[in-house]
Amino acid sequence: MSEKLNEKKWLIIFSIFLILITSLPYFIGFELAKTNDSQFSGFIFGVEDGNSYIAKMLLGQKGDWLFRTPFTAYEQKGFLAFFPYIILGKLASSPDNHVQLIILFHMFRCLGIFFLVFEINSFMKLFLSSLPLQRTAVLISCIGGGLGWISIIALKNIPLEFYSPESFGFLSLFGLPHLCFSRGLMLRSFRMIISPGKDIFNFDRKITSGIYLFLSGLFQPLNIPLGWILIGTWKLYNLVSNKEYKLKDIFMDLFFYLLIPLPFFLYNAFMFLFDPFLSSWESQNIIKSPQPLEYFFAYGFGYFCLIYSTFILKNKPKSKTFLIIWSVLLPVLVYLPINLQRRLADGFWIVLSIFITLFIYSINKPFWRWVLIGFSCLSTIFLFIGSITAVQNHEAPIFQSNDLIKIFNRINEEGKINDVVLAPYSISNILPGYIPMRVVTGHGPESKNLKEIDLFIDRFSQGSVSDEQMQLFFQQFDIRFVIFDASSPGIHNFEDYFLEEKLFENSHFSLYQLNIDEDL
Secondary structure: OOHHHHHHHHHHHHHHHHHHHHHHHHHHHHHHHHOOOEEEOOOOOOHHHHHHHHHHHHHHHOOOOOEOOOOOOOOOOOEOOOHHHHHHHOOOOOOOHHHHHHHHHHHHHHHHHHHHHHHHHHHHOOOOOOHHHHHHHHHHHHHOOOOHHHHHHHHOOOOHHHHOOOOOOHHHHHHOHHHHHHHHHHHHHHHHHHOOOEOHHHOEHHHHHHHHHHHHHHHOOOHHHHHHHHHHHHHHHHHHHOOOOOHHHHHHHHHHHHHOOHHHHHHHHHHHHHOHHHHHHHHHOOOOOOOHHHHHHHHHHHHHHHHHHHHOOOOOOOOHHHHHHHHHHHHHHOOOOOOOHHHHHOOHHHHHHHHHHHHHOOOOOHHHHHHHHHHHOHHHHHHHHHHHHHHHOOOOOOEEEHHHHHHHHHHHHHOOOOOEEEOOHHHHHHHHHOOOOEEOOOOOOOOOOHHHHHHHHHHHHHOOOOHHHHHHHHHHHOEEEEEEEOOOOHHHHHHHHHOOOEEEEOOOEEEEEOOHHHHO
């Protein structure tokens, strides 16, 4: 068997292994839901965001092409965002629409695993010469982690490996397919610049580098400026360090890399600056980096391996300058004064995986190599065991009550597309993934004026809002349905004011339908 065929065979087997391992907790979840009075959400971590991805797919299924979040009733113009999920939703059809959407999501995730594994391997080949080193680096980049497991044991902290898919690799493979594709495409764009020549269909890599960065931006818009910063800094370093390299060479090398993604970058910048809803979204979408100590546990060993490789080992990575520049920029990037700081670590673990692999192979005894690889995977092992435990507990929000789903089905029978439903936050987060209706709360970044609206809903449920406040709120958002927890004290005030009868009721929830014009 040729080395190239052997390499592809290993990548396919490893990808299938990752798919099977990451799919096991979801399979358990669906099986448990069959024997209990509930439905499996399809997600085990980040369930709130997971529900929002299904809601975005439902937008596409009902005919939308632009993104208008169903998690608010404020006016929206439509925005080119979450396009892959909107397109994916168009592959679904009724009945059993929600289950179809979840299955499509996980098929997309499996495809993303294959794509990312192959792209990481191609990226590794730029820096590592031997097949064993490349395979080890791919393994560590996909399922490895830092020393977060020490943070769990000693400090009882939740490490970055458990909640930051940008900082490591496993979480993206486990449940965030758009990050698999965005990261793989960004790495591919880097590869086109670092190793110029001809790409597929004999295109110049200088051109396709810009296409790949643009496509990466469709999945994760922040990857466009991240790619520009990393490649631009590396090229400027080459300009300073190489007297034969001229400014015009940078211009020629990066012309298409900058030009092709530029319109999409400017479109995003313009919309977030001048669109009222998107400005609100940006102000609420806060993903700050944790304290430096957490990054020390996450990346400290990797940086040690980088220093060891740079100053002691003779077997240094090829083209190491780009990797070192990325490593130097990382602490600056993750603490830039923007709301999405943590996102700028995207893909960096792959860099450290290269240096960790070099350190591991500087050890002559295979047994100790495997011990180090095992230690690198400890945080992921803890995370995976925790996910199995979480799904076996059979609790919300991983599982959703059938009583609640019956409420959604009744609304779908009685209402129209984009009708507005008033419900508590937890219910509102689930509803738009099941039926094509809007809510006024339910998702941190996407629900405009979230704090004020949640405060009103809490007071409304407790029966402590006046008739006038109810009237103004219901008129402002054109509320057509109201879902109460069955024990909410506010039900009586609502019934007295709107003179409404229950449309549907079960042991946990009460549903009302109302027509504002008639009631007021």
